[in-house]
Amino acid sequence: MTTTLTRAERPYDPADLSSHEFWEGTAEDREKTFAELRANRPISWHRPVKNGMFEDPNDQGFWAVVRHADLVEVTRRPGDFLSGKGITFESFPPEMLDAAQGFIAMDPPRHTKIRRLMAAAFTPKQLARIDEHIVANSRRIVDDIIRKGADKGQIDFVTEVASLVPMNNICDMVGIPEEHRRTVAYESQFADGWRDPRLLQGAEPLARLAQTIMTVHGIAHELIGQRRSKPENDLMTALVQAEVDGERFTDDDTSSIFALLIIAGNDTTRQSISHGMKALTDFPEQRAWLMEDLEGRLPMAVEEIIRWATPIMTFRRTAAHDTELGGHHITEGDKVIMFYSSANRDPEVFDHPERLDLSRWPNKHVAFGGGGIHHCLGAQLARRQITATFRELLTRLPDIRTVGEPELGNGNFFHTVMSMQAEFTPENAR
Amino acid sequence: MRIVVDRTKCSSIGLCEATAPDIFEVGPDGALNILMDDVPAGRRIDLEQACENCPTQALSIED
Numbered sequence: 001m002t003t004t005l006t007r008a009e010r011p012y013d014p015a016d017l018s019s020h021e022f023w024e025g026t027a028e029d030r031e032k033t034f035a036e037l038r039a040n041r042p043i044s045w046h047r048p049v050k051n052g053m054f055e056d057p058n059d060q061g062f063w064a065v066v067r068h069a070d071l072v073e074v075t076r077r078p079g080d081f082l083s084g085k086g087i088t089f090e091s092f093p094p095e096m097l098d099a100a101q102g103f104i105a106m107d108p109p110r111h112t113k114i115r116r117l118m119a120a121a122f123t124p125k126q127l128a129r130i131d132e133h134i135v136a137n138s139r140r141i142v143d144d145i146i147r148k149g150a151d152k153g154q155i156d157f158v159t160e161v162a163s164l165v166p167m168n169n170i171c172d173m174v175g176i177p178e179e180h181r182r183t184v185a186y187e188s189q190f191a192d193g194w195r196d197p198r199l200l201q202g203a204e205p206l207a208r209l210a211q212t213i214m215t216v217h218g219i220a221h222e223l224i225g226q227r228r229s230k231p232e233n234d235l236m237t238a239l240v241q242a243e244v245d246g247e248r249f250t251d252d253d254t255s256s257i258f259a260l261l262i263i264a265g266n267d268t269t270r271q272s273i274s275h276g277m278k279a280l281t282d283f284p285e286q287r288a289w290l291m292e293d294l295e296g297r298l299p300m301a302v303e304e305i306i307r308w309a310t311p312i313m314t315f316r317r318t319a320a321h322d323t324e325l326g327g328h329h330i331t332e333g334d335k336v337i338m339f340y341s342s343a344n345r346d347p348e349v350f351d352h353p354e355r356l357d358l359s360r361w362p363n364k365h366v367a368f369g370g371g372g373i374h375h376c377l378g379a380q381l382a383r384r385q386i387t388a389t390f391r392e393l394l395t396r397l398p399d400i401r402t403v404g405e406p407e408l409g410n411g412n413f414f415h416t417v418m419s420m421q422a423e424f425t426p427e428n429a430r
Numbered sequence: 431m432r433i434v435v436d437r438t439k440c441s442s443i444g445l446c447e448a449t450a451p452d453i454f455e456v457g458p459d460g461a462l463n464i465l466m467d468d469v470p471a472g473r474r475i476d477l478e479q480a481c482e483n484c485p486t487q488a489l490s491i492e493d
Contacts, residue, residue, distance in 0.1 A: 076485060112441045112486070119442035120460030124451070373485045375443050 004329045007060040013037075013044035017064055017339075020050055024410045027310075027341060031354075034066050034342035042067045043326045049089045049412060051195055053205050056091040062316070062335035063328070068346040068366065070326055071338045074317055075372030081317030081336055082107050083374060088192075088316055088413055089337060099213050099252070100191065102260030104374060111373065113244045114257070118377055121173065121235050127380045130173070131388075134381075137168040138388040142396050146429045157402060157422040162273040163266070165389050169381065170265030174258065175227070175234025180219050187212045188266040192411035198418065216262065220255035235261070267414050268311040269382045272367075273389055274406065274417035275309035280394075281401040283356045287394075290358050294394060301358040302386050307365035308356055313341045313415050315374075340366055341415065400424040431469045432492040433477060435462055439488035446480040446489060454480065462488075 015033050016022050022030065037044055044066075048059045065071050074081050084107040086097055097105050103114040120126070141164050149155050167185040170176075176184060190212040193199040200208055223236045231237045239254045249257070280287045290301050319334045330336065343366045345353040350360070368376035376382070393400055402422050409416025433453070440462050446454040453476065457463045469477060474491075481489040 078485075108441075108486075112439070116440070116442045116460045118460070119444065119456050120458060123444065123456040123458070123460075124447060125455070126458070371445060371483060371485055373441055373443065375445065375485060 007331055007334065010045045010061070012047045012061065013041060013064070015041075015044065015046075018047045018049045020410070023049075023412045026408065027415065030341065031345055034339060034345065037064065037066045038342060038346060042070060043328050051090065053195065054090040054092055059091055059335070062089065062337045063325070063330065065325075065336060065338045066342040066346075068343040068349045068364075071340070071343040071366055072370035074325065074336060074338055075366075075370030075374070077323075078107065078373050080320055080323045082320050083111075083317060085318035086316060089314065089335070096209070096213070099217065099256055100259045100263070102257040104260055104264065108373065110244075115373070115377070117238075117242050117244065118257075121238060122377050122381060124380055127384060131384055133172055134169055134384050135388045135392075137172070138165060138385070138392045141165060141168075141389070142392040146396070146426070149424065150426050153424045153426045154403075155422055157277055157420045158270070158274055158406075158417055159419070161389070161393070161422075162270045162277070162417070162420075165273055165385050166266050166269035166382075169269075169385055170262060170378075173235055173381075174261055174265075175223065175232055175236040176219070176262075184216060184219060184262045185266050187215050188263045189416075191263045191267065192413040192416065193409060196410050196418075213259070216259050217252075217255045220258040221251060223258075224251050224254055264376075265378060265381075267416070268378075269385050271311035271415050271417060272306050272309040272382065272386055274420055275311075275415070276305035276386065276390065277393070277400070277422065278402045278406060278417075278420065279305060279308050279356050280390075286356055286358045291394065294391065297358065298387055298391060299383075300361050300363070302383055302390070303363040303365065304356060304358050304360050305386060305390075306367045306382070307344050307350075307360075307363060309415060310341045310344045310365075310367050311415050312367070312413065314339055314412055338370070343370075396430050397424040398428055431471060431474065431477065432467065433464050433469060433480075434490045434492050435464065436488045436490075437461075439486040441486050441488075443485055445483045445485065449480045449483055450476040453477070 015037055044064050045061055046064055047061050065074055083105050086092055087105050103111050141161055145155050145160050163185055167181055171181045189199060190209055194205045194209045224240055227237045227240045290297050315338050317336045319330045319332050321332045323330050347353055349364055368379040400422055402420055404421055406420035407418040409418055442456045442460050442462055444456045447456055453466050455463045455465055477491050
């Protein structure tokens, strides 16, 4: 049955996906709500998210898409469900979208051209060529924690491992020099962490976000100038030399793509490595199974770790016109939110989705997207980094494990681990 | 069998390459290359899957 109520008339679903408390909890808490919605009300209308910022008086709510099949369908209907109006719950001002979200918040035909251009740097063959750098970066990070943790064997896993892996690899690819690396990795956290008092440290969210954009664009503009006068073999050079429809990118276009690359490059793989380390600690029998044939089983294990982590929990689309989805009438302009965390726990697709099963194969998780035009550009890069890091960690620090519960973020976009302690026996390190 | 690429639609997302890396390849310039001019009939399932998976419906099979 199709209902044709207007946005203002639609009743809100009783399940809570919008409160601050919902997003402050754990993935397991949220899964209880998702399970009920998947079983009974797979497409449901909800009140707008509460966050105290970017609350738009015209924002009457959002559709929640929680099943795997529906998420794939929305992803694969880019003409009906647009990205160009924003990719998060919040109605960010358009100038902020332009400055920080690059081609992820774009629609065809412009998206098509920029995506094709970027694809060249991320092809499987190109990544195979840089794999030795990826492996070397993970090796150096493990060398450093062995040295630093030599007396006690205790580290903050996020600071010392999970955040450094993607920081070094994406900065190598883009061409960001050492002196800017920690800054861009730190600033990228504000993309979703602008609501987190632990990160804000008293700053006003909008002002802090603006500061992030200025800092990142400042570094981008500096690099643009340098690459124009002296080209290098990196993505920044490719961007300043690129032409789309016979035109060069403006410096602001290039900066926006730069911002997207560092945010998407840093804040995703970081979470997968953190959640992966926690999972390997929590499920020792799975870890033992993996260690019986680490090289042979790592590819399967990495896919399951990525499903388990689901580093991006949600993406939004906006209805381009009145349309149908799963028997519901969707009105032009409606926000449609896809819940990746929920789709990756859909029992229609995964046998015992609540179990970490490192031997799960095929693993049809949607952590990199549902196979649409915005499918993760860096999927192969992420897989290689996670593989290299766990290979190093598990072989050289055989008893590395997390301690206690991680401190989690409170956002609705990245599945953030803010900090997490880990320990290992220094005498066993090799 | 032959694969036809609609160049106006193809965004080089590479899901076809993930399905059949010996037939499809996103090249160093970001354009999709077809590595087999004449695809043997035994590979029809792979080709159909690549066409089906293509996010931009840029691929078709010509018998």
